[in-house]
Each structure stands twice: as structure tokens, then as C-alpha cells.
Amino acid sequence: MVEWGEVVRILALADDLSGASEVAAILAEIPECTQKREELQPRQRGVCVHLEMPTLGAKATEVTVLDTDNRRRGEERAADHLRHLLNDSAVFPGPQVRVFLKFDSLLRGHIGGQLRAAQELTPILFCPAVPGIGRTVRGGKLLIDGYPLRDSGLWSAEPEYPANEVASQLSPAPTRTLDLTTVRGTHLGKALKQAAESGAVAVCDAESDADLDRLAAIGLDLGFTLAGAAGLAEATARRLASESFAPPAGAVPDRRETLFILGTASAAAQRQVDRLEETGIRVHRLHPEQIDGFSLEHHGTVAVTVDGPVDPSNSESIITGLAHLAMRHHADRHLVLSGGETARTVLGVLGFSELVPLKQAHAGAVVSEADGRLIATRPGSYGPPTSLIDILTTIDLLQNTTRKA
Known part of the structure; x- marks a missing residue:
């Protein structure tokens, strides 16, 4: 396990470009603009968003983000592409690497097939909650300002409606839902281990940043790859905030x-x-x-x-x-x-x-x-x-x- 005082590199794979830019800003601790020129501060970690996977090696930036462009691929092609990237030993050699899989907070795209491919290498913890913009998960359902995703109208440009539950939307990935009581309880670690041992993606409820912080801390400590939306990325950044780096002038x-x-x-x-x-x-x-x-x-x-x-x-x-x-x-x-x-x-x-x-x-x-x-x-x-x-x-x-x- 990587000690938190050591330099930790972060590799984030996002399924579209706006998500890649968003997760890059989050993981590099780039704040929102204050609208005041004198308060424009340098980013805290070296970061780059790539549209094609580079060979990184020892000269990699602290945060490397790749747009896999998998949102537009079919299910099998998206899964194969992510599998290829995660198996590429030239991408990020060495043990001091955290991988984050960034997906849409509205569950668009072929997420399940990609999670199933990633499971071949690592146990997966998945949560699409972004409490700051009213997107929460309770009872295994994604809620938008308290209303089910299916009733939100935010899938109006998609060819079909989303499933009622997050786990169903992630098919064909095997899943195990961890409810809010489990997430906030003393046996979260045990529940995560049981999900991994059964070959299931741990699909977790979360209603607050504190819930996400708990998921990130325990998930990372147990060696899970975290997957989800901006909320879980922010929790990951907070967990990995022990090191900061200034960019070149x-x-x-x-x-x-x-x-x-x-x-x-x-x-x-x-x-x-x-x-x-x-x-x-x-x-x-x-x-x-x-x-x-x-x-x-x-x-x-x-x-x-x-x-x-x-x-x-x-x-x-x-x-x-x-x-x-x-x-x-x-x-x-x-x-x-x-x-x-x-x-x-x-x-x-x-x-x-x-x-x-x-x-x-x-x-x-x-x-x-x-x-x-x-x-x-x-x-x-x-x-x-x-x-x-x-x-x-x-x-x-x-x-x-x-x-x-």
C-alpha cells in the first residue's frame, strides 16, 4: 500500500471530454474562478488532459487524465478499449498510482460493460452521487433534486429511458448495492470486501460529501478502484491531498x-x-x-x-x-x-x-x-x-x- 506521505500519481480515465476536463480540475485541486484577477492562483498539481493515451513513464505529470471517448462507442468496443488501456503497462508503471474511472452523473453511456472489464484487474466501488448539484443515491436509486432520474427529463435526448435503479443501469456488470445504513455504519469495509469476493461491483448510496469522503477513504485503503462522477472525484482529491505541486511557469x-x-x-x-x-x-x-x-x-x-x-x-x-x-x-x-x-x-x-x-x-x-x-x-x-x-x-x-x- 502507498503511504500517504509519498508522492501519489493519479490516472483518471473519463468516457467523454467534458468529463475528462472536469475530473482533471478536481483532482488537480483547481478551484472555481473568484472573478478577481489578483486571486488567480496556480493549480496545485501538474495536470494534463490527453485525447490519446501517451507513453508516460517516469516523466508523467502528477495527474494524468485521458478522454477514452467511450461514450460514443458501442458496449463491447467501449469495454475492450478500457480493458486495453488498463492493461497497458507503459501507461503508468509502479505501485504509486491511483486509478479513477470517471463516468456521467446521469448514468449515460455503456458504463456496465466497462466496469465489468475493469473488474478483471481490480475491485470496483461505484457511486454517481454529486450532492453539490442535487444528485444523490438512496436505496439504490439516483435522485435529481429528490426525484428519480427516470422522471427528471434529463434523458430526453437519449433513445430510451434509464432503469429505475443504478444497479440495473449498470448491466451487464454484476453488482451489490450498499445502502446508506451500510455506508455510514461500522461494517462498510467488510461489506466492500464481501462485494469484491463475490465478483460484484459495490454500488453505493451517498447523500452528502461526508458519505463520499467515507467511501473514498475506506475504498482506497482496501485497494478498490473508485468509479463514478464528480462527487467521488472530489472525495478522492481530498483523500489524496497530502502532496501539492506547482506547474512550470x-x-x-x-x-x-x-x-x-x-x-x-x-x-x-x-x-x-x-x-x-x-x-x-x-x-x-x-x-x-x-x-x-x-x-x-x-x-x-x-x-x-x-x-x-x-x-x-x-x-x-x-x-x-x-x-x-x-x-x-x-x-x-x-x-x-x-x-x-x-x-x-x-x-x-x-x-x-x-x-x-x-x-x-x-x-x-x-x-x-x-x-x-x-x-x-x-x-x-x-x-x-x-x-x-x-x-x-x-x-x-x-x-x-x-x-x-
Whole structure:
């Protein structure tokens, strides 16, 4: 077992790019933006987000995050891809490594198959709770502000409804549910061991940060790989907070305009767009059929968003159209990319392979640096009504500001 006073490297594998950026900011202890230039502090651990798995070895940063892009793969391909990554001995040699598996807090994607693949190497503790944004797990059910996920409307863009219980949604992974009484009781460690011995993923209830802290502490001490959403990642960061590292000195990119590419038509996202437009930012609301032929001006800060109902079966072509629109018209602007698949596709088309997180505009909205420009990513459904304004404010604060080691 690694002693907590030693340097611990963290490898996080996330199934989409917005999740990768989010977990990178959390594990590197990058705080949310205070909106004050003088309070922009350097990140605490060296961190990099990769779109392709590098060979890391001894020169790895303290926190390495990989976007596996498994959200878009089929179940078998996603499981095979994660299995390959976890079996790659060149990725992170040595015993002083903690692996975190980051999945969607709304349980989207083929999570169960990936957990079953990961079980071949390590026992798994899974919890998708994020109490800070009202996402809790009680009685084996994921609740959104107290209501079952199935009734929340947050799966409206998916081809089918989620299962009633977390364990059922994780099929085909074998599972054992640990209720809140067990999580808070004196026999949590024993229950986790019994789940592992039976070959099951321990699916845990949690309603508070204290619950998650307990899961992270006991799970890590017993050698479990932790898997879940931002809440469990935050608990992991708190548990592994004994070491901190400053990044190399460097200059934040020069002042530029910003291009927003917003790959979601959700009602919450449209309210955020409305608030952005009220500040004077020009917004182009495009129906899916308008995206491919749309010509965007090559100057100024501007936003492009999808308007009207979106057929889930057409989402891939919409995302591809937005990516090619960005390629044609980005004009070296900073980028704000909403939606993990949108962000991944845009950055792939533009040729970016690594992101260095700098700051969180708010929980889940991460501003990173890549090849001389700032790139903000966030899940499509995240954030308050002022989310896009907060991101733009953070970009403005970071521009022309020198980071100190």
C-alpha cells in the first residue's frame, strides 16, 4: 500500500471530454474562478488532459487524465478499449498510482460493460452521487433534486429511458448495492470486501460529501478502484491531498475573441444562451439542417447553438456539422465547447491532442490551455443560467495574465 506521505500519481480515465476536463480540475485541486484577477492562483498539481493515451513513464505529470471517448462507442468496443488501456503497462508503471474511472452523473453511456472489464484487474466501488448539484443515491436509486432520474427529463435526448435503479443501469456488470445504513455504519469495509469476493461491483448510496469522503477513504485503503462522477472525484482529491505541486511557469495566451459552439438544444442551455445574448454577444440559432451550409463571420465574439427539437438518431451528424463549422470559421479565436461529444469532435477536427486545465468558471466548466489558446469545456446540461457569461468572464481574467510557478 502507498503511504500517504509519498508522492501519489493519479490516472483518471473519463468516457467523454467534458468529463475528462472536469475530473482533471478536481483532482488537480483547481478551484472555481473568484472573478478577481489578483486571486488567480496556480493549480496545485501538474495536470494534463490527453485525447490519446501517451507513453508516460517516469516523466508523467502528477495527474494524468485521458478522454477514452467511450461514450460514443458501442458496449463491447467501449469495454475492450478500457480493458486495453488498463492493461497497458507503459501507461503508468509502479505501485504509486491511483486509478479513477470517471463516468456521467446521469448514468449515460455503456458504463456496465466497462466496469465489468475493469473488474478483471481490480475491485470496483461505484457511486454517481454529486450532492453539490442535487444528485444523490438512496436505496439504490439516483435522485435529481429528490426525484428519480427516470422522471427528471434529463434523458430526453437519449433513445430510451434509464432503469429505475443504478444497479440495473449498470448491466451487464454484476453488482451489490450498499445502502446508506451500510455506508455510514461500522461494517462498510467488510461489506466492500464481501462485494469484491463475490465478483460484484459495490454500488453505493451517498447523500452528502461526508458519505463520499467515507467511501473514498475506506475504498482506497482496501485497494478498490473508485468509479463514478464528480462527487467521488472530489472525495478522492481530498483523500489524496497530502502532496501539492506547482506547474512550470508560462504565459497565458494573448487576448483574443471567443467562439462558442454549443452542441445542445436543451431548455436549460437555451436559457444560458439567452443570458449571454443579453450582454450583447451575437448568437446564431441554427436548425440542424442549416449547420452544414452556414457561413460565420471571421471576427468578434460570437455563439452558435442548435435550435429546435433534435432527433437523437441525428445527433452524430449535427455534432460533425458543428465541428466542421468551427474548422472553417474559428479564426484562431478562443473556444467554448458545450457537450463532451461536441468538444471531442471539434478538437479532433482542429488537431488538438492535449489540454492543460487552468481554472473552473464554475463546477464542471473548465478553461484549459492548448497550443496557445484558451479552450473551455463543460457538459451540455451543466451550470447556472449565467454559465456562459461566467465562462467568458473567466477567459477574460486569464488573458494577458502571467501564471507563476
